[in-house]
Every structure is written in structure tokens, then in C-alpha cells.
Amino acid sequence: MRILSKSVIAAALAMSFAQVAFADDIKLGMVIGTTGPFAGGEAPLVNGTKMAVEDINAKGGIKGNKIQLIIEDTGSEQTGAINAYNRILDQEPSAIMNTTVSGFVLSQMGTIGDEGIPTLTGAASAQLALDKKGVEPLFRVRTSDLYVAKAAARFAIDNLGGKKIAVLRANSEFGNSWLNQIQSVLTDKSVKPVAVESFEVADRDFTPQILRIKDAGADVVIVSGDPPHFVVAVQQLKQLGLTSKVIFSNAGVLPTTIKLYQGDSANGIYGTVDSVPAIDPARADWAKRYREKFNIDSDYSAAEYYDGVMMVAAAIAKVGTDHEALVKEMRTIKDYAGIGNTYSYADKGDGGRSVAIVQIGDGKLTLAATIK
Amino acid sequence: MDTFLQVLIAGVTMGCIYAFVALGFTLTIAAAGVVNFSYSEWVTYGGFFGVTLYSIVGLPLWAALIGTVILCVIMGYVFQWVVFRPLEGRHFLTIVTATIGISVSMGALATLVWGPYPLTLPTFFGNGTVEFGGISFFPHNVLIIVLAIALISVLQFCLTKTDIGLRLQATAQDPDAARLMGIPVRRMRTFAYCLSAGLAGLSGFLVAPLFVVTTTMGFGLMLKGLAATIVGGWGSLKGAVFGGLIIGIVEALGAAYISSEYKDVIAFLIIIVVLLFRPRGLFPERIAEKL
Structure with a gap:
């Protein structure tokens, strides 16, 4: 009887733990400059990420699990970027949206490779490509320089x-x-x-x-x-x-x-x-929502971080939060058409490829050319 | 010749801006023996106060300028109560460390209050240019040069020929002796902090249309101001002016006639050469021996 009751308690505990794990938030880390000289340039990335998280959570999250966004400030400094990445690691996130400053990402590269957590960056330096100094878990949500x-x-x-x-x-x-x-x-x-x-x-x-x-x-x-x-x-x-x-x-x-x-x-x-979501008729609804939410026109970098969160969410929905499986799944992405770019990571793909040229006229942008 | 003059005027404009910053920075050294590394943020706040008063409060530009200077003077007054007075008599490095800490905190506070995006101010004369003898001017740059000359002359006169200026110098050189001579040392220091902060406000407001107001606007300026202070002579107001002008002009001419790639190298080589022959700067002051 005692053995039976112990088994029942153990099974109940196991089930409750499983339930807790299932109902847990999925942690999405963000390492970004919210103070210092790059804070202005990186603010749209925070906006795009927040908007994506809110959109996903508004639809019930990923298989019922809400995304919890945790932001750490780099202070717009290289050592700050390394420290912020380490602080985020302590929170055990499923994926990390990283700074867009190439030099900072290069200095984090060893940790990114060792930890194996999918890390998405808008940094554009050609050095971050997989065939140069890039590592498997690093994904570029941007068109390379x-x-x-x-x-x-x-x-x-x-x-x-x-x-x-x-x-x-x-x-x-x-x-x-x-x-x-x-x-x-x-x-x-x-x-x-x-x-x-x-x-x-x-x-x-x-x-x-x-x-x-x-x-x-x-x-x-x-x-x-x-x-x-x-x-x-x-x-x-x-x-x-x-x-x-x-x-x-x-x-x-x-x-x-x-x-x-x-x-x-x-x-x-x-x-x-990379793109101009604010004047692209196909992105009009997204751009309108962004403008209403943040009281400023959207730009490609906000759209690309939005896309990054969406790609991570789709991968988690498919394979769960195991880092290795996530990296593997994201490396199969090919021609994912997002709001800000079209991304490929399969076959050593380096993220986006689209480039547009715009022209300024009385404070507004018009599309001058799309470069293939 | 036109190119030379155009570059020279650009160098003089930047030199005057550096001199403005170096002057305010030097004032606290000269009057209180305090090297205030949060001065960069005082300049930055000058820009932000200007943008707030003009763009948000809706004051005319001239009223925003006066308001900015007043707000900065109040800031200087508060600083001497909250920061400098408790640190009086402490080691030089303690004060330097404290002002660096305050500078970092003020930068973060500015991001919280004014947001991360760069801001700007219009000039008093619009964005048109004026042609004179084949040289093109921005009227705002001319204003900076004229104001710098006027302000530096007035300051130099007041500090060397008036009672209050001599008291300030006496306070800086030997506060104990000054106190024995009946000089209100504390009041003199308060005056120096307020004057320094007022200058920071004026600098921040004037450079805002040229530099764009960001949380780091003052930092780069203070580095050049610091270099000007070292070249000119630690604690010397005259030195701050000449140091600023030398750096501004050398940078511009170096970029135009040697290479833009190495213009900072050229400017700092000049500094090294000056310091090799005059280790205490071009116009050494007694205060330098005490720091």
C-alpha cells in the first residue's frame, strides 16, 4: 500500500512538474544598447522585437506558452556587450536577439559558439558570415555589407x-x-x-x-x-x-x-x-500598426528583428526549446519572406539579400531602385 | 587660397568650440582645484535643455538660450552642494572618480528623460549660407566665433582686472591664505561652479545645430577640451583658449593638406611636441603644481 501511495505521489509530482514546464514562459533574451551612443540606432530593434513578442502572445503564444522578453543593456560598449550576453545566459533563454554592432558581436563570438544558443543579429559586417568568423548558432537578420x-x-x-x-x-x-x-x-x-x-x-x-x-x-x-x-x-x-x-x-x-x-x-x-516597409504597399498594415504603437515610421531594422522573433517562434513550435535542435531547425530556413527581408540560412546562407536604394524628398523617402 | 581660407575658418570655428568647452572645464580647476569630468554631461544637458525649451515648451530661440544658461547655472549650484562640497579636501583621484561616476549616471538619466534618438536645434539664421570673397560661411559659425571672442575677452578682463576675478584666482592658488585675507572662499567656489555650468549650457546650446544632441555629444567635445587645457596650461584660461584654437586649426589643416586619415595623429603629435618643450603647457599656472 505504502509502495503504491509513493508511486501515486511520484507520478502526481512528475505530472505537476511537467505541467509547470509546459505552462512556463519561453524566455527570449535581448542584448542591446538601451543607453550610450548606439541607443538611438538600436531602439527600432527593441521596438520590432517587442511588437513580434506581443503579436505572438496575443495569439496565445507558442503552443500555449507565452514568450517572456528579457532585455540586458550593452551600454553601447564592447565589454558591456560581453557582460550583457553573459547576464542573459544566466536567465537560460531559448534564443537571443543580439546587438547590431558588428564589433560587439565579433567579441562575443567565442561565447556564442560555445553556448550554442540561437543568437540573431542585425550586424552587417561581412566578417560575421559562416565562411568567415561566424559560428553555427549565429544568424544574421540583415543583408550583409x-x-x-x-x-x-x-x-x-x-x-x-x-x-x-x-x-x-x-x-x-x-x-x-x-x-x-x-x-x-x-x-x-x-x-x-x-x-x-x-x-x-x-x-x-x-x-x-x-x-x-x-x-x-x-x-x-x-x-x-x-x-x-x-x-x-x-x-x-x-x-x-x-x-x-x-x-x-x-x-x-x-x-x-x-x-x-x-x-x-x-x-x-x-x-x-534593406527594405522600406513604411512605403511598401504589401507591408502597409504592419507599418501602420508600428507607427501607431511607437509614434514613428518603421524602418527595415525594426522589421528584420520582428522577422527574427517570428522565425525563432516557428522553429520552437516545430522542435521545442532544445538549443541544438533549434539551431539545426533554423539552419534549414530557405527563402523565408518576412516583413523586412527574405532570409536563408540553409546551405551556409547568410540571412537577407535584399537591397534597395531610396531617395529623400521633403522629408519623405521614395524607392529609387532595387538592386539585385 | 580660397581653399586655405575656407579650411582655416572651419578650423577656427572648431577651435572656438573647443575653447568654449576648455574654458568652462578650466574654470573649476582654476577656482576650486577640481577636475570635473562630468563637465561633458553639463554640455550635453545644455543641448537637451535647449531642445526642451525650444521644441517642447515652445519658447523663441533666444529665450530658449537664456533659459538654458539659467537652468545650467542652477544645475552647477546644485552640484556644488550635492557633489563638490562633500568632496572638499578629499584626494584628487577621489574627486576625479566621483565626477566620472556622476557623468555615467547623468548620461543614463538623459536617455531615460529625452529618449535614445538624436535631437537637434535650428540656428538663429536658418540654414542658408553667406558668400564673401569666394568663401562660404554658415552665419551660425560666425556667431560662435564672435561670441567666443567676446566672452573670452570679458572673462579675461574680469578675472585679471576686477576684484572678484582676483579673489577667484587667490582662492584657487591658496584657499587658506585667501580665507585669512577675508575672501569668502566657499562663495567664490560656488560662483566658479555656476559660471562654469553657465558656459557649459551656452556651449551645448550653440553646438546643438552643428553636432546633433545625443547623450554622448559632450564627451567628444570634452576630450578635445581636455587636450586644449593640457596644451594651453593646466588651470590657465588664456591657455584654454589658445589650446582650443591650436587643436582646431591643426586638425583642419592637417586633414586638408596631409591626410584626413591621420588628422588626429597630427594634432596629438603637435601636443606631444608642445609638451616636450613646455611640459606645463603654453601658459603655465601655479595651480597646476597643486594637482
Whole structure:
């Protein structure tokens, strides 16, 4: 009798534990800069992630389990990014939405590989590809700089008819990566850049660089940097009378950056993006909901983090929360059409491939070209 | 020649901005012997106060400028009560560490209050440019240069020729002796903190249209201001001005005529050369010996 009762109690306990596990929240970690210089650029990623989590939970979660989002701040610093990743690991998440700063992700790479937790990032450096420094559990929810910077260079030559190309870029991993990709396209097309100028991240005056570009007679200038750099560039390009066509890297055409340009000074400037959900009729409903929720236009990076959470949720629904099974499942994704991009991870796929060129006109963006 | 002048004017503008920051930074060193590393956040808050008063409260730009300076002076007053007074007499490194900690906290608070997105202010003269003799100017940059010259002249005159200025200098050089001479040392220090904070507010407001207001706006400026202070002479107001101008002009000319890639290297090489021949800076002050 005693043996029977013990068995009943054990079975009841086992069942209750199983039930608790089933009803537990699924933890989704997020390592992101909510303070410091990158907080502005990474805020849309938090928005996109939160929106996806809310959408999934509103539909009852994943097989009845709600997603619980846990955010840790990198402080926009490299050591902060490593520490934040480790703090998230202590919470035992099923997957992690990671920072978009390439240098930070590179410094976390050993831990990401060792822990084997699916980690999604919007970092664009070509170095993060699986055939370079990337690892199996790292998934890019973005188009690699390999394609974006090259698309800018191809657009400059093929669409704008540029013959004298100049590059003005931040002296950083991001800026150098852009320069390398642009130069590889120019070399293929037997074009030599007429000027290659750089600025430090803290610089707010580009007069010498712009004058050198002007003196070199550039007909197209490609600029890569962060939002404050573009605000300075817009002012000084106009002040110094540069008549060349101008292409900005992604941060120059973010909705939050466009609001900073004075008057019509940025009219006619082009910019690279992965996609433009705010003006894409097929994404109108999503973009409208985003605008109502966060009181600002959506951008591709918010849409891509939204897509990332959706891909993770679909994988969990299929194989559960075991990290190894999740990574394996996500590595089978091919041509997943999301809001912000179309993603492939199968066959060493490197995430998104879409690149679009937009043009600024009176504070709004119009699609100028889609680069294949 | 046009290019040279254009670059020179850009260098002078940046030099004046560095000098503005270096001046406020130097004031607390000169008057209270305190190296205030939270000064970068004072400048940043100047920008944020300006944006709040202009864009949210809806004040005209000139009223927003005055309001910003007043708010920053109040901030300086509160700081000397809450932070600097309890730290009086402590080791130099204790004060430096405390101000760095406050700086980090103020940066995080700014993100909470004003959000993570960059903000900006318009200029007094719109975004048009003025052509003169083949040189193109932003009227706002001219305003910065004119204000810098006026303010530096007034400060230099007040600090060297007026009673209150001499009292401030006496307080900085030997507070005990100054106290024995009947100088209200504490009041003098309070005055220096408020003046320094007012300058930070003015700097933050003036550079906001050029730099974009972010939580890190003041940090880069303070680094250059610190470099200007070292070149000019630790604790010397005249040195802060010349140090700022030297760094601004060397950076611009280096980028234009040597390489934009190495312009910071060129600027810091100049600093090293200056310090090799004049280890206490161009205009050494007695206060430097005490820190």
C-alpha cells in the first residue's frame, strides 16, 4: 500500500512538474544598447522585437506558452556587450536577439559558439558570415555589407552614370568594411576612386574632406557613417557647394535621421536600405500598426528583428526549446519572406539579400531602385 | 587660397568650440582645484535643455538660450552642494572618480528623460549660407566665433582686472591664505561652479545645430577640451583658449593638406611636441603644481 501511495505521489509530482514546464514562459533574451551612443540606432530593434513578442502572445503564444522578453543593456560598449550576453545566459533563454554592432558581436563570438544558443543579429559586417568568423548558432537578420556597400557602388556607376567616385567614410570597422566592398566593385569596373576620405567617429566638421572631394571633381560621393555624421555632411555639402550626387549608407535615411535634416537641404540625396516597409504597399498594415504603437515610421531594422522573433517562434513550435535542435531547425530556413527581408540560412546562407536604394524628398523617402 | 581660407575658418570655428568647452572645464580647476569630468554631461544637458525649451515648451530661440544658461547655472549650484562640497579636501583621484561616476549616471538619466534618438536645434539664421570673397560661411559659425571672442575677452578682463576675478584666482592658488585675507572662499567656489555650468549650457546650446544632441555629444567635445587645457596650461584660461584654437586649426589643416586619415595623429603629435618643450603647457599656472 505504502509502495503504491509513493508511486501515486511520484507520478502526481512528475505530472505537476511537467505541467509547470509546459505552462512556463519561453524566455527570449535581448542584448542591446538601451543607453550610450548606439541607443538611438538600436531602439527600432527593441521596438520590432517587442511588437513580434506581443503579436505572438496575443495569439496565445507558442503552443500555449507565452514568450517572456528579457532585455540586458550593452551600454553601447564592447565589454558591456560581453557582460550583457553573459547576464542573459544566466536567465537560460531559448534564443537571443543580439546587438547590431558588428564589433560587439565579433567579441562575443567565442561565447556564442560555445553556448550554442540561437543568437540573431542585425550586424552587417561581412566578417560575421559562416565562411568567415561566424559560428553555427549565429544568424544574421540583415543583408550583409558585402551586398549593401557593393549595391551603393553599382548604383553610383550603373544608375547614376558616375565616372569619378569619391568615398567619405567613418574611420571604424563599419566604414572600412564599406570602403573595401566599394573598392572591389570599382576595381571590377576598372574605375579608380578620385578621393577616399575619412573622419573620426567623434568628428563634426568635414570641411577639409569635402573640399578635397570637390577639388577631385567627383560626380558621385558615397558616405558611410552614423546619424550625426549625416546631419553634418548634409549641412556642409550644401555650404561648400558640392554639386555631386550623394549616396548615404543606411543610417542616413532612417526616419529618425531624416527628421534632423534642416529644411530641404537633404532633398535628392540617395540612401541604401534593406527594405522600406513604411512605403511598401504589401507591408502597409504592419507599418501602420508600428507607427501607431511607437509614434514613428518603421524602418527595415525594426522589421528584420520582428522577422527574427517570428522565425525563432516557428522553429520552437516545430522542435521545442532544445538549443541544438533549434539551431539545426533554423539552419534549414530557405527563402523565408518576412516583413523586412527574405532570409536563408540553409546551405551556409547568410540571412537577407535584399537591397534597395531610396531617395529623400521633403522629408519623405521614395524607392529609387532595387538592386539585385 | 580660397581653399586655405575656407579650411582655416572651419578650423577656427572648431577651435572656438573647443575653447568654449576648455574654458568652462578650466574654470573649476582654476577656482576650486577640481577636475570635473562630468563637465561633458553639463554640455550635453545644455543641448537637451535647449531642445526642451525650444521644441517642447515652445519658447523663441533666444529665450530658449537664456533659459538654458539659467537652468545650467542652477544645475552647477546644485552640484556644488550635492557633489563638490562633500568632496572638499578629499584626494584628487577621489574627486576625479566621483565626477566620472556622476557623468555615467547623468548620461543614463538623459536617455531615460529625452529618449535614445538624436535631437537637434535650428540656428538663429536658418540654414542658408553667406558668400564673401569666394568663401562660404554658415552665419551660425560666425556667431560662435564672435561670441567666443567676446566672452573670452570679458572673462579675461574680469578675472585679471576686477576684484572678484582676483579673489577667484587667490582662492584657487591658496584657499587658506585667501580665507585669512577675508575672501569668502566657499562663495567664490560656488560662483566658479555656476559660471562654469553657465558656459557649459551656452556651449551645448550653440553646438546643438552643428553636432546633433545625443547623450554622448559632450564627451567628444570634452576630450578635445581636455587636450586644449593640457596644451594651453593646466588651470590657465588664456591657455584654454589658445589650446582650443591650436587643436582646431591643426586638425583642419592637417586633414586638408596631409591626410584626413591621420588628422588626429597630427594634432596629438603637435601636443606631444608642445609638451616636450613646455611640459606645463603654453601658459603655465601655479595651480597646476597643486594637482
